[in-house]
Amino acid sequence: MQTNFTAAQLADPQVAESEKILRRCVHCGFCTATCPTYVTLGNELDSPRGRIYLIKDMLENGRPADEQVVTHIDRCLSCLACVTTCPSGVDYMHLVDHARIHIEKTYRRPLADRLIRGLLAKTLPYPGRMRAALTLARFGRPLSPFLKRIQALRPLAAMLDLAPSSPARSSMAGLGIPQASGERRGRVAILSGCAQPVLDPGINDAALRLLARFGVEVVTPEGEVCCGAIVHHMGKEDQALDFARRNVDVWIRELETGGLDAIIITASGCGTTIKDYGHMLRLDPAYRDKAAKVSSLAKDITEYLAGLDLPRLDAKGVTVAYHSACSMQHGQKIVAAPKNLLKTAGFTVRDPAEGHLCCGSAGTYNILQPEISGQLKARKVKNIEATKADVIATGNIGCMTQIATGTAMPILHTVELLDWAYGGPRPQKYKQKAAS
């Protein structure tokens, strides 16, 4: 559609990029239909097309962000269903990234909102702090009903409700990385992650065992930090780019010293961000190329496993409802690989209805937008439970935490089921739920 920017405005490379994105949108409205917030709220302003228009109006007029724009952009899950749907190839992801940075720079949020966002940005990306926060949350949980009564404090209540009730421990703590066995098939780095090892260390344990079993050497280079997704989605650009640069340094060093075939990621939310490093750092000449290299090496664990041609196993009699995380299906366009791996490993796979809709987890969304998140969770759980499967599989820790608070069905990472099928231990969570 038509845009109205002055040459001076277009001199800013970010504005220039957004202008190109806006020009692509033909305002057809297809994207509204698959947007979780539009489907829930029924208001153009909470649809992709509406947000695109709000952002266009704000940027064209060179205006600081205001309460209305912020309300509707904040409600966006960044699920990217709109990107999958858009026939015209509108790059909504980078447009909304720009809008969030603009909001962070030009808008002063109300005090409670600022404090909560600050708290999240200072805790979640750091495993040590996260662990301490979870312990606190366990003690604080009884406060949740009181916090819920005050609108501004609802995010705090949501945070307390999401914290798991018992601390998670790695079954391999202190044992180190298992050695690759048999014929050597590759050398990869694995992202340790920040929130995931605290919430569910079993996921990477399973990935390490599985990769070792199929002859892949895995390294965890020293110095790696949070991928930056959490702060990136809050528009805290400097912090996000700082994380990105540090990771780029770590992986490029490993690549140059030991060689790397891939950087394996077991949380698709992180994967989407790392695959975008090349774009995030495109304006930094010192990092541009290195970041692009890292992005090209980044692979979701299922994407990498799909290239290993794992052997076909007999049917197991276990039915799996596969929940495709938004960051997996929309962010990284990985649709068939996880399901094919599960089928090859002998599981029966079912697709829940409305699979394109977000579960409402979306990074910190379930904390910052508890009402919409809750509605999406209920809808997702209803669709998943309707499959009558034995277990839910997914590839993102955020979805696992979110969905687990809404159903009694066991929920596992795809790689945990694969590890079990290929000779690993039966996953703890499945054992517990199956016994109860």
Added chain:
Amino acid sequence: MSEAIQFLPPRDSVMSRRAAIVTDLAELLPPECLVHEARELVPFETDAFVSYRRLPLAVALPKTTAQVAAVLKYCHRYGVPVVPRGAGTSLSGGAIPQEDAVVLCLSKMARILELDYANRTATVQAGVTNLSISEAVGTDGFFYAPDPSSQLACTIGGNIGMNSGGAHCLKYGVTTNNLLGVKMVLVDGAVIELGGKHLDASGYDLLGLICGSEGQLGIVTEATVRLIAKPEGARPVLFGFEASEAAGACVADIIASGIIPVAIEFMDKPAIEICEAFAHAGYPLDVAALLIVEVEGSEAEMDAMLQSIVEIARRHQVKTVRECQSATEAALIWKGRKSAFGATGRIADYICMDGTVPLSKLSYVLNKTAEIVESFGLRVANVFHAGDGNMHPLILFNANDPADAAKAEAAGNEILKLCVDAGGCLTGEHGVGIEKRDLMRHQYSEVDLHQQMAVRAAFDEGWIMNPSKVFPLDGRA
């Protein structure tokens, strides 16, 4: 874009009372159902005919028929124009507001109310999307037949307003042939029901009048539509030709031979390339024109019909014939076709025409269209419902260049006149809206137009319902 198409000037009586009107509406609607902040009105200023834009006075997002009635009653009393809106996917500007109008958007009324398989009907709220009806009844073996390309997003209310068609209408008819009843709110707020679960009603066929009335006779809030049992099987087949004329002539021959496939869709080379880039459906890229012909029924029925069609196609030097091998492939073929307009955004801005011509004139009109567009120095992509002669030339232009935009509009007008002169009409399924309003005199005499306006006035004497649309602004009685 150029401002060739005018809107009615805002009514002073409304503009001077803006604040009071918003305050009054706030009494009638819950807070989340009213949009009035200047910033938030902007995304409602246009629909998929994005060249034209007008900021509305306010947007009402009612959740119930009672709320729709309350808003209409109020607007009627104070002479405030009302512009109905569903999903805002109109290609003719049917949902574009004006400065003194309240937009009545039914997007919050999106529930399926009843599925009645015994009577083969579905009753839905007007804001339900077209596709979600078929999705809701698909596993039980039914579907809702009219399938506009925007069916993923467009609403039943909007379909009724425009009497929408779609690829499969060749066999199953357009919206009016599949609509059994509506609940609607008249301009004064009265709620009436027309039709029901049966095919005909006693008295005048008011339902037929409502269907295609572009939101000028009232606002439909609920609809009862016909469900159709899914065929045993369905198979799209791709026919590639070396020339558009050959493909056009082939379509005319298929229909003339008495065969009615479910759908015959046409794409020229630019359209094939655009759709392939989005859908990766495997359309042949080495042909000048492509027909997607869908047949359905039992295997034997499909084979028999296909055989006759292939024979006809051979007479027109068909270059490739490809039968689709799987359900996934069929889905991709249709996904590509149905995304054609949006996917065109990958290469340029566009306006989409909707003229319909007799099949015998298809090749002639295609050639002429190319000439017209070329004479303006622009490009065109053709993708349309060939079986019923409903053409959709997409005129490509650069929206950031006002001269280019003016040329596109002028070319469009010439093409539509060409369709009328060839014995066809201005609109097959997108409605008149504002886009084709000023061409209505090319199609109708003054007497015709006045008769239509008299019917309109019987429903809405004060011309508050979607007033800038359908009828030329001058000469309104």
